Amino acid sequence: MHVSSSARLEVVALPLPPHLRNRLLATGFGTVADLERAGGPMGLARETGLSPDEAHEVLQLAGAAGGPASSNWRAGTVSAADLLVAAAATPRIISMARDLDALLGGGVAAGQVTEFCGVPGVGKTQLGMQLAVNVQIPRSLSGPEGQAVYIDTEGSFMAERCADIAEGAVRHVQSILEKKASMGQPELLHDGERPFTLENVMRGIYLFRVHDHVEQLGLVNMLPRFLEQYSQVRLIVIDSVTFHFRQDFPDMAQRTRVVTGMAQQLISLAQTHNVAVVLMNQVTTKVLEGGGSKLVPALGESWGHAASTRVMLTWGPDNERHAQMIKSPHLPLGDAAFAVTADGLRSLPRRR
Amino acid sequence: MATRHVSRLALDPYLRDHLIANNLTTARDVLLLSPLDLMELLGLTWTAAHQLLADVSAQISPPYSTAYDVFTQQATAEAPAPLRTGLPTLDGALRLGVPVGSITELVGPGGVGKSQLSHMLALAVAMPEALGGLGAGVVYIDTERKFSAPRLQEMVHARVAEAAAAAGPQAAHVLQPLAVQGEVLRRVAVSTPGSTEQLMQTVENLQHTVLQYRARLVVVDSIAALARTEYGNPSSSGASGSVAGGGGGLVGSIMDRQQVLGRIAASLKALAESLRIPVLVTNQVTTRIGGGGGGGPGPPGSAANGTLTAALGAKWAHCVNLRLVLQRLQERRFLKVAKSPSCANVVLEYVIGPTGLQEVPRHESELPPVLLQRGSVLDMAITNEVDYGAEL
Numbered sequence: 001m002h003v004s005s006s007a008r009l010e011v012v013a014l015p016l017p018p019h020l021r022n023r024l025l026a027t028g029f030g031t032v033a034d035l036e037r038a039g040g041p042m043g044l045a046r047e048t049g050l051s052p053d054e055a056h057e058v059l060q061l062a063g064a065a066g067g068p069a070s071s072n073w074r075a076g077t078v079s080a081a082d083l084l085v086a087a088a089a090t091p092r093i094i095s096m097a098r099d100l101d102a103l104l105g106g107g108v109a110a111g112q113v114t115e116f117c118g119v120p121g122v123g124k125t126q127l128g129m130q131l132a133v134n135v136q137i138p139r140s141l142s143g144p145e146g147q148a149v150y151i152d153t154e155g156s157f158m159a160e161r162c163a164d165i166a167e168g169a170v171r172h173v174q175s176i177l178e179k180k181a182s183m184g185q186p187e188l189l190h191d192g193e194r195p196f197t198l199e200n201v202m203r204g205i206y207l208f209r210v211h212d213h214v215e216q217l218g219l220v221n222m223l224p225r226f227l228e229q230y231s232q233v234r235l236i237v238i239d240s241v242t243f244h245f246r247q248d249f250p251d252m253a254q255r256t257r258v259v260t261g262m263a264q265q266l267i268s269l270a271q272t273h274n275v276a277v278v279l280m281n282q283v284t285t286k287v288l289e290g291g292g293s294k295l296v297p298a299l300g301e302s303w304g305h306a307a308s309t310r311v312m313l314t315w316g317p318d319n320e321r322h323a324q325m326i327k328s329p330h331l332p333l334g335d336a337a338f339a340v341t342a343d344g345l346r347s348l349p350r351r352r
Numbered sequence: 353m354a355t356r357h358v359s360r361l362a363l364d365p366y367l368r369d370h371l372i373a374n375n376l377t378t379a380r381d382v383l384l385l386s387p388l389d390l391m392e393l394l395g396l397t398w399t400a401a402h403q404l405l406a407d408v409s410a411q412i413s414p415p416y417s418t419a420y421d422v423f424t425q426q427a428t429a430e431a432p433a434p435l436r437t438g439l440p441t442l443d444g445a446l447r448l449g450v451p452v453g454s455i456t457e458l459v460g461p462g463g464v465g466k467s468q469l470s471h472m473l474a475l476a477v478a479m480p481e482a483l484g485g486l487g488a489g490v491v492y493i494d495t496e497r498k499f500s501a502p503r504l505q506e507m508v509h510a511r512v513a514e515a516a517a518a519a520g521p522q523a524a525h526v527l528q529p530l531a532v533q534g535e536v537l538r539r540v541a542v543s544t545p546g547s548t549e550q551l552m553q554t555v556e557n558l559q560h561t562v563l564q565y566r567a568r569l570v571v572v573d574s575i576a577a578l579a580r581t582e583y584g585n586p587s588s589s590g591a592s593g594s595v596a597g598g599g600g601g602l603v604g605s606i607m608d609r610q611q612v613l614g615r616i617a618a619s620l621k622a623l624a625e626s627l628r629i630p631v632l633v634t635n636q637v638t639t640r641i642g643g644g645g646g647g648g649p650g651p652p653g654s655a656a657n658g659t660l661t662a663a664l665g666a667k668w669a670h671c672v673n674l675r676l677v678l679q680r681l682q683e684r685r686f687l688k689v690a691k692s693p694s695c696a697n698v699v700l701e702y703v704i705g706p707t708g709l710q711e712v713p714r715h716e717s718e719l720p721p722v723l724l725q726r727g728s729v730l731d732m733a734i735t736n737e738v739d740y741g742a743e744l
Contacts, residue, residue: 015398017391057397120669121691132419150419155454155621156673159423160447161694202420209414211622214356214380221383221409246667247614258384282670295666342696 008033014061023048024058035062086274087111091144093135093235093276095127096169098347099336100323104309107134110144110234110276113267113306115241116323117281117297118313123321123340124280125154127313128237129162130345131278132205133169135235138196141176145194146234146275147204149226153216153243157207166201168343206230213244217258220265227273236269240280242298256302263306279307320348358382361411367404370394379412432628435473435486435569439711441700442676445689450630451674455620457575458634459662460678464685465704466634467498469678470571472708473632475507477569478539480532483515489539489565493554493572499542508533510706541565548578548612555619562627570623574634575616576663583609610667617671633672638663686719 009032011024027048029035035058038044045055092107101107108114108131118124132150137143150157173196194200206226210216216238227233241262249255270277284298297304297312304310310327320337337348356379358371374393376382382404385393390401425431434449443449450456450473458466474492479485492499512529541561545551554561562570583604604612624631637660662669662677669675675691687709688699699719701712 015388015391017395017397019395020397054397057399061398119666120672121675125693149416154670154673155625156693157419157422158451158694159419159426162419163423164694199420202423203418205419206416207419207422208416209625211414211625212618214383215412215414217383218379218409218412219414221405222413225406225410240670243670244618247611247618254384257386261386283666285666340696 009062011035014058016058016061020050020054020058023050032062035059090234090274091139091142093131093144094137095130095338095345096134096172097336097338097345100338100345100347103323103325103331103334103336104311105328105331108235108276108278109309111270111274112308113263113270113277113279114309114311115279115281115297115307116311116313117283119283119295119315122313122315123338123345124313125156125239126161126165126340127345128239128278128280129157129165130169131235131276132237133162133166133201133344135276136196136201136204137169137173138194141173144234147206147230147232148235148237149206149208149223149230149233151208151210151216151219151236151238153210153238153240155209156239157209159202162205163198163202164342165344166198168341170196170198170201171343204232206233210244213248213258216244217262220262220269223265223269224273227269227275233273233275235276235278236266237278238280240282242280242282245299246282252300256300259299260302260306263303266306267308356412361408363404363407379408382408383412432568435630436476437469437473437709438476438707439687439700439702439709440713441698441711442687442689445696445698446674446692447694450632451694452628452630453625454673455617455624455631455633455671456674456676457662457672458632458676458678459637459690461637461660461680464678464680465702465709466678467500467573468503468704469709470573470632470634471500471504471507473569474540474571475504475511475536475708477567478536479508479511480535483511483532485536486568487539488568489541489562491558491561491565491567491570492540492542493551493570494542494544495551495572495577496574497544498573499544501537504537504540505533507707508536514707539565541567545578548582551578552612552616555616555623558619558623559627562623562629568629570620570629570631572620572631572633574636575613575668576634576636579609579613580636580663583612606665610665613664613668614671617668621671635668636663637661 011029011031011034012021014021014032016024024035029038029044029048035044038047038059041052041055041059044050044059045052048055050058087109090110092101092105092109094101094107095104104114116124116127128150132148135144135146135148137145139145208219210219223236245255245259266277266279269275281303282298283295285293286296287293297310304327307327308329309325309331312324312326314322314324316322316335316337318337321339322335322337324335325331325333339346339348358368358377358379358381361368361379363371371377371382371394376385376393382390387398387401387405390396390404391398394401396404432452434447434451436443436449437446458469460466470492474490475485477486477488477490479487481487509529512532541564543554543561545554558570561567583606620631620633623629662675669691672691673693674689677688677690679686679688684701685703686699686701689697701714701719702709703712704710
């Protein structure tokens, strides 16, 4: 919205429906400056024959596009220093696999879109559930103490398995608290109104089951409202973002357009509400020039811009699960092994 | 839902007529457009276009439940229990059996016991409750013409004999094998679609069939047979190339096949979810070809030591929730959990007996180590995707 521009901005550049745009042009309003000189909504309505409501909206748009930008050029910008402080203020969501967290720069970051791609069975859903649990780690242990929205498009969210992971995390947190208590910091045991228990953790995961791509688009449209209502939410997992977009789209160009639009919404959602958005993506076989083939993330090239951080989950030559950073604005590309245990994701035992 | 008609949405009547007049008749039509498209097409203002999208979205978005609700709901008595397989190790790992509400896939070479296991699970559902079954119906979609009523009958007799032996001689007169057999077989509805098109139709009508037979299990044996014979890339000789061409016996390309499979998977999932039943699907294996790739699909599962992987490729593998791999190794048979959102990858050995698959109890340490490897060639969920490219 905050297009930095002058009053010379053309009326045709404003997001107006055709009949309003044509009426303005026909009555000689070519630029935003012309609109500003029209004498307010009433004047504009009189001159153009628009209804006062329509005239008001036109002027609002013109104002948003040109007006305040000239008087306050800072509007809509933030200094990098503020960004750095904000980024440090929101704790990252750890995966509990030490090496994977290190690869991600300490965990999944709020305010960003992170994408995990991987072959079937490599642990995408497990990772999603683990993050939905870990986002609730209390602040006293430098966790985000938030809640999670889990959007299940494939029907693979298993509540019992999630309970296992939650139990594992609760046990882990308990043992840390006890250790801290034995070291003389007992006040940490009862820190807030929401203790980290299995029931609370499970209550803190809002589960949406999406059955087709239209529901998915509708839900993404609705998420801003949901987040306003449930301000505790610090994480949104979509598992997987791909499934419903891989059928019922005969027109690839249309799919690309729709999927890119959804990506934009998710990016702005992450930023405006300071939540971490985690997308699980499937892989697809790409036939190479030479005749071989390799596995690449699904949804095509333009989708590659959706997530700022992209991690590929694979099976390594050592038959362990590996996470490979394949795109990141600030982290080194690297590789980390992890394991899926009964308690959830953990690092491999260190080898000597 | 996608096809929700605009006339059933709560919108301003004038706007609703306006949408229909502009050929936007379903929620899908509206949501696939951006606000700018809507402004252009309908002459709406910026705010009105956003409001329209928000209103439509609000009316079609699914409701949420917390993980706690789902978790506690599953513990209550009226929720359908998972379907016991009768293989203790597997039942233990899967938390009492094949999960309801999702797709479970059996992969394995021909003759390893996929259909046996399918028959066995069908029986577990159709047997009367007094004999440990659910006393419910089964829909068996048989694309390979491998459903065998005599085999099912044999299994019923074996199960009744087992129960009779357990109950002692005085209860034997209650267990009339013939009566039980008639009861069980009447509960199993078999459908034999002969083409993918018919399969699609069967799957679309499945909700009626399931409710008609009060079925608690749907079996598709196998998903691969039709798809693999009817779809393929046209061979080098100029076979019409068009999708509609009936010339080479091909209905469409591999791309089309993946589309159709995706659609079948989506409707099976929706069915499993809304009716709270398990869906069991069997899949074939394919031989992994290193380089260019031959013409048609190779003979399934005959290679003894080549690299075999699950058929139908990466996309299909993403569609199934749980993948069980059945394989033979030195005349022994093994079942392995290859993909699961909820359990560890366990392995068990089985033999095929009169009642179907029977577990051979043994410790994990006694199993061939090659089976315990994760991500190995035998871990078909991992290696199959590369192959589907080579299958072209």
